[in-house]
Amino acid sequence: MTDHGTVEPVEGRYVYVDIDGTTHRVYFEENGPEDGIPLLCQHTAGANSRQWRHLLNDEAITDEFRVIAYDLPYHGNSVPPEGEQWWDEEYTLTAERVTETVVSIADALDLEDPIYMGSSMGGTLTLELADWYPDRFRALIGLEAGPFTPGFYMQWLDHPHVNATEVNGYAPAGLMAPQSPENRCRENVFIYQQSASGVSRGDLYYYSMDHDYREGLDDIDATATPMYLMNGEYDYLTNPEDAQAAAAGIGEGATAVALRKVGHFPMTERPEFFSELIRHVLADITGERDDPLPEEFAPEDFGIEGNRN
Amino acid sequence: MTALASDDFWTEYQAVVNDDDEMRQHGRDDFDTNFMLGIGQQRFFVEMQNGRVQDVRSPPGFDDAWDFGILGPREAWEKFTREVPPPHHNDVVASVYRSAVRQEEGYFQLVGNFKTVFQNFRSVQRALNLMREVPTEGDE
Numbered sequence: 421m422t423d424h425g426t427v428e429p430v431e432g433r434y435v436y437v438d439i440d441g442t443t444h445r446v447y448f449e450e451n452g453p454e455d456g457i458p459l460l461c462q463h464t465a466g467a468n469s470r471q472w473r474h475l476l477n478d479e480a481i482t483d484e485f486r487v488i489a490y491d492l493p494y495h496g497n498s499v500p501p502e503g504e505q506w507w508d509e510e511y512t513l514t515a516e517r518v519t520e521t522v523v524s525i526a527d528a529l530d531l532e533d534p535i536y537m538g539s540s541m542g543g544t545l546t547l548e549l550a551d552w553y554p555d556r557f558r559a560l561i562g563l564e565a566g567p568f569t570p571g572f573y574m575q576w577l578d579h580p581h582v583n584a585t586e587v588n589g590y591a592p593a594g595l596m597a598p599q600s601p602e603n604r605c606r607e608n609v610f611i612y613q614q615s616a617s618g619v620s621r622g623d624l625y626y627y628s629m630d631h632d633y634r635e636g637l638d639d640i641d642a643t644a645t646p647m648y649l650m651n652g653e654y655d656y657l658t659n660p661e662d663a664q665a666a667a668a669g670i671g672e673g674a675t676a677v678a679l680r681k682v683g684h685f686p687m688t689e690r691p692e693f694f695s696e697l698i699r700h701v702l703a704d705i706t707g708e709r710d711d712p713l714p715e716e717f718a719p720e721d722f723g724i725e726g727n728r729n
Numbered sequence: 730m731t732a733l734a735s736d737d738f739w740t741e742y743q744a745v746v747n748d749d750d751e752m753r754q755h756g757r758d759d760f761d762t763n764f765m766l767g768i769g770q771q772r773f774f775v776e777m778q779n780g781r782v783q784d785v786r787s788p789p790g791f792d793d794a795w796d797f798g799i800l801g802p803r804e805a806w807e808k809f810t811r812e813v814p815p816p817h818h819n820d821v822v823a824s825v826y827r828s829a830v831r832q833e834e835g836y837f838q839l840v841g842n843f844k845t846v847f848q849n850f851r852s853v854q855r856a857l858n859l860m861r862e863v864p865t866e867g868d869e
Contacts, residue, residue: 571830576847586851594820656823
């Protein structure tokens with residue numbers, strides 16, 4: 421239990437970002453030294469930056485890195501853009517749109533050589549970013565990534581006869597591992613339940629329809645910008661085999677690491693484990709680590725016990 | 730300790746579901762959708778009224794009507810009902826995804842009216858997860 425009166429060092433602010441000619445008011449939270457290496461964190465489909473709250477408060481990371489987590493437009497505290505009749509249109513996120521958004525946020529914040537990290541659609545997005553913006557980032561960390569992630573662009577996520585709050589919240593519940601602490605898993609469900617109508621489904625258009633690198637992995641060159649593809653074994657959408665397949669297809673510069681006893685939301689469902697493992701990955705990026713990363717990380721490697729084991 | 734899908738199992742299961750606080754939350758007293766479970770070659774009709782299991786009987790009779798069913802090999806159900814299920818057997822959507830989208834063997838199939846499933850999503854998911862609360866001989 422955190423002491424009464426404790427104020428977190430995390431600061432939330434707004435930045436105005438040009439996306440396809442329209443200015444968007446984008447919310448972001450950050451913690452860490454101003455001159456630290458920027459670590460830009462993308463939430464999952466239909467969620468928001470709250471998924472990164474543990475990393476934002478993790479001194480082991482924020483001593484060296486400037487951790488920044490943002491809400492995409494239409495998510496969390498980032499309202500839809502002024503000057504557009506967005507209510508007349510179906511919200512649909514495309515690969516082109518989301519990559520442009522991420523790069524434009526990095527530009528608006530004037531981030532020099534940032535590391536990008538995202539989970540789920542944020543993880544698959546490392547493939548498009550590597551392909552289309554190969555020089556913009558120092559490294560790309562794709563959590564729960566894969567070349568092709570079909571099957572989740574469902575009408576039931578935004579349907580007048582369905583309680584979308586329940587479905588958007590609990591459809592992803594089974595993506596988390598039974599070993600993850602229940603209060604962390606339930607909080608992630610709660611975050612999902614706060615999504616506006618149609619946003620989760622619109623994000624999943626990118627994830628399950630527009631994102632398809634089954635024939636495109638050769639187009640990605642990770643030799644200059646290293647890629648880390650790390651999937652949880654309880655992630656039924658993109659399991660460790662999918663990360664291995666993607667890394668093998670990309671070739672040199674792409675590393676796959678399996679995450680045991682965790683699911684689709686390692687930073688949110690099991691933050692203690694994630695804190696430990698991500699330090700090794702960041703050390704690999706900064707060159708502080710000499711040995712290659714292991715093929716897998718497990719909570720036991722760090723003495724972390726599960727909800728159940 | 731009971732055998733999965735034995736009479737004793739369903740008796741205990743009924744008590745667990747009907748005593749579960751989460752099954753009561755957010756208007757789930759309105760969960761009135763009967764469903765069918767296919768466990769290996771056996772078929773079980775689960776009669777739901779007011780968010781409560783009224784009866785589980787096998788096989789379903791001519792008078793029984795249900796909107797959807799979840800079918801799977803007995804091994805899939807044994808994995809699903811373990812206290813710590815193995816990956817992709819820990820949730821109904823997880824298991825159905827691996828069979829329906831990834832075309833893999835050994836997982837659940839969802840049949841019937843999917844709209845009804847999603848209209849009652851949390852109730853269905855919770856009711857199935859509560860099968861784990863009944864200790865079975867396959868538990869490790």
